[in-house]
Amino acid sequence: MPQAKRKRDNSTRNASEYCTTNQSNQQETTDNTTSPAAPRPAKIPSIFQMRLLTHNMLSSNIKGVANGFPLKIEVVKVVEKEVDFNIDFLKNMFHKVEWKALVEASTTMGYAELPENADATMLDSDDFLHKFHHALLELHLEEGALVCPQTGRKFPVQKGIPNMLLHEDEV
């Protein structure tokens, strides 16, 4: 039941959170249409982006939550964008990434090409590196939410910006 309630509130969220008045009109209209079916105005090429690397680093830090990682992804809009391939960066990041969480997240985002398990020897394979690169850096969640696996609290992602700020009673 609280779930349903949250959904309804969703549409009014932005109008209330906005402070810049001259923007609020335009924002309201875009936000009311954030359903997968409604495309954004095509005029503005989207530059907003939350990548899976960011997702892989974040967790729910609500007080009392022990298993805040990995956050589940609720997809409203995913964008794919080509990003320069930097092999040093990838090799560097491979050791920092929680692989299982990355595989799960990229599957949610509609990319299921990553192998279930990976180890450092696979970094010699060009094919693997390109898949890793695509999942880590080229899949962008533009609209949606990150959901705390323990409490179900939603951290909204709007215009590619995850809002990780806690409420007063969650600190």
Next chain:
Amino acid sequence: MWYLCVFYHRLLDYRKPEVESLAELFGAFSKDPTNNADLQSNGSASYSLQWKLPKHHHPDSPFHFVNLPSDDIARNVANRSILVKGIFELWGEGSNFEELEESIKSYPDERKLPYLTSDSTFKIAVETFGKVISFEEQNKRIRSLSYIPFKGRVNLKNPDHVFWLIETDDYDSNNGLPPIAGRRIFFGREIGAADRKLLPTYQLKSRTYLGPTAMDAEMAFLMANQAQAKSGKLVYDPFVGTGSILVAAAHYGAMTMGADIDIRVVRDGRGPDCNVWSNFKQYGLPMPIGLLRADNNCPPWRLGLKEVFDAIICDPPYGVRAGGRKSGGRKLLKGVIGPYTVPDDKRTGHIPSTAAYSLVECVHDLLDLAAKMLVMGGRLVYFYPVLREDESIDTTFPEHPCFKLVATSEQMLSYRYSRVLLTMVKIGPYTEEIALAARIKHLEFKENHLKWLEEGNLHSAVFSPADNHLNETGETKISKESKGKYRGKYV
């Protein structure tokens, strides 16, 4: 090998640290750059170069000699720097032209002749400090160098080799410096020089999205150099604002990531073409890897995530032009009311209230975050404000067992306060004990919120009327002079 290093005469405190930081980046210190053991074993890995001053010159002089291992390193350092006017292989120097001639003639031929061959092109530039000489005078001086056997052709636009004749005079006061005793003339071959064209390109006045505390482009590049930003590295700014610091890091090829507590700045900006993203797009730079809204006081990083960032660069809110905020609720922390529970039906659209964030706590959190999240040898570069009211120049800067402070560069902002750019290198791992101590400190800050806010209040110290100064005008003057700072520190 010793080189003559001539600086632009500005931001005097920032000049040598920039060269040293870049020298390390280009491999001047480490025999084996991948060897972290050196760092750990004694914690005294060398980050400084050998410097010398020309005869009778004050340390604030733009002329220095620096010892660098090779031409290649010197060239890389100079070309990437912001404050180096030129690094030169010195062929000769003297107090007058006769001495200069003698000195150049005695410089070994095998160093000179390769640059004087007939199939090369060259140019001679005349540069002065603290004086102006006419075009004819300049020409005369160039001609007087005829004792050097130039065989190549002159090419003013795109020469293979550039030679510089640099002259200073003994003036009573030299751009606010104490007088430099003795005229000095240098002649040398240019190895490299800063590309200051970057600055008009990135200047703030043509930046689309600006905030009140956007970092000046020159300073942002200096910070990125202190942080040794380069391709393949990940740089994080926990107070990203409009992204002005990350833009500089991205220019040098680093991957960037930023967070801010103000969602209006980080998510919305001023519209679809005027926001943090568009600032990167404007210069054709790669977009940040991630931008998020998060609180530096309780960062949302997953448990076990550590050593991911190669550098953290930021300008924390000091509460003078902009104050910091942290989550937790304004009233709760003031002790006005009990914990506020957000009603279930209001949770989705709820805007949490935030409380003021004292500088001490902010810096504590920053150091703790950096200690955990930086790779070994990674750099934390940030501004720290210092009140100039207390005479003691030897301010104590924040310390942390994981870090070694390698550079401090002061920039005066007003008569009352300065900001100091601190560069810290991570030399020790983030241990359980350190984490525990940080958690205890965190709670102490939370419990004594008001006390900390009052103690570290810079705003009132910077803006309160100077009544005690007005009372005794005579004394004000004295205290002003006794500061003993050169005007140069302001430039």
